[in-house]
Amino acid sequence: MTSREPRKTVTLLCPVEYLGSLLIPSFSVVGGMIMMLCFTLRYIFTPPFYLRNIFKQMVEIGVNSMPVVLITASFTGAVLALQSHTAFKRFDAETLVGTVVALSMTRELGPVLTGLIVAGRAGAAMAAELGTMRVTEQIDALETLATNPVRYLVVPRFIGGMLMLPALTVLSDGIGIMGGFIVSTRVLGANPTTYMTRTWDFLEMEDIFHGLLKSFFFGAAIALISSYEGFASEGGAEGVGKATTRAVVLSSMAILISDYFLSAWLFK
Template identity: 65%
Template sequence: MRFFDRFGKWIIRFLTEMGAMALLFYNAFIYIFRPPYRLRNLSKQMESVGVGSIPVVLITATFTGMVLALQGYTGFKRFNAEGLVGTVVALSMTRELGPVLTGLIVAGRAGAAMAAELGTMKVTEQVDALATLAVNPIQYLVTPRFIAGIVMLPLLTVFSDFIGIAGGYLISVNLLGANAGAYLQRTTQYLEMEDIFGGLLKAAVFGGIIAGVSCYKGFQADGGAEGVGRATTGAVVVSEMLILISNYFVTAFLRS
């Protein structure tokens, strides 16, 4: 009996949380189209999510491209298909690794920062202060972060794709002795716009998830520093889980 009681409570709490999160997503989206448009606030968030993430994306994408080339070469060499390494690196980066790795990195970096900042604002009553000054906290705090996530994730992914392919080229041509012209030709030969745009659509979805979940968790923070810590951890874990789960569904949607 106690099991059913606990399970029931867990289900109710889960559904309540999902509903509250969906409501926050909805409101953040609706406020995109309602004035006032705080461009300074928006550009600050874009800089924080986008420009601030460039160094980590650069390092991750470079080494991912490099390791893909090494592993691809090892595998393809077994059936004399080393020439396909460029194609595999390009397709892997644009369709999957570029958006997913960028999403996971931004969730860990910018998502954690969003949850910690909003969580601190919540526990120090700055969110309430905004409301008492007749400013809607969702419009002022969440909407700019939501837009920044949706816009900057695809841009970071383009950067990540390019850097990853460059990393693969570097290893293939300089270390594994591939012909530079042939490698580049194989890189572009089978790469279609659909591959790139599919990856960018995923990135936009991930950007929305990161911003929405992180802001929600920040707004739920209570109980001082410990609460902010819990909100930050929760934001990263839930964002990353949702990125991996939604990745499958977006991929399935794009295939259909």
């Protein structure tokens, strides 16, 4: 009887322990990110400011992402036009293709696709760079040189993300609408004037503005998550690899999940 007692406790505790082993690390990650966010928000408004770093990150996140954003947005706009044309033809509403493309791009696809691309490109680069700096003690070295690593490394990425994501989204919206326009008028034979009129008639500033507001959040989320994962990485090359993967996966999930809630809140 006595020999069976410990086993009973183990079986009873097991699910709880298992659940705990899953939940506690997630809590500590979320807690760590919230702390990093608080420090970052405070440091944004207090000197010293590292303008050169901010500029460098804006180039890295924004300018260097332009080619891939251009390609993605133009083909997304094009395929939107193609698909909605096929669908709308069935009830003689082809003239509304322009409206569908414009609304889809500005409200949803512009911000979200740009966010996902930047998460994959710049987010991965951030996590890998900061992770390598962490495991090679370069972040510790910054501290010993009396330079706050969050100020010096995270704040510029955060600002860069928040400013450049909306900028890329504007670009993406415009190029997507252009892509739809070209396919509709050149391939599907729509009248250019009708197409553009239908686009402008139904597109409101609010659509564009809300899309940009979402992308502003996405930019902040990508920078924060990727920086956190980089800072928290440990254990050499393998650790940096894992941190990079987690940065991209978590950023993408954060974008897609927050997109729903932001849309529900903004477009109600």
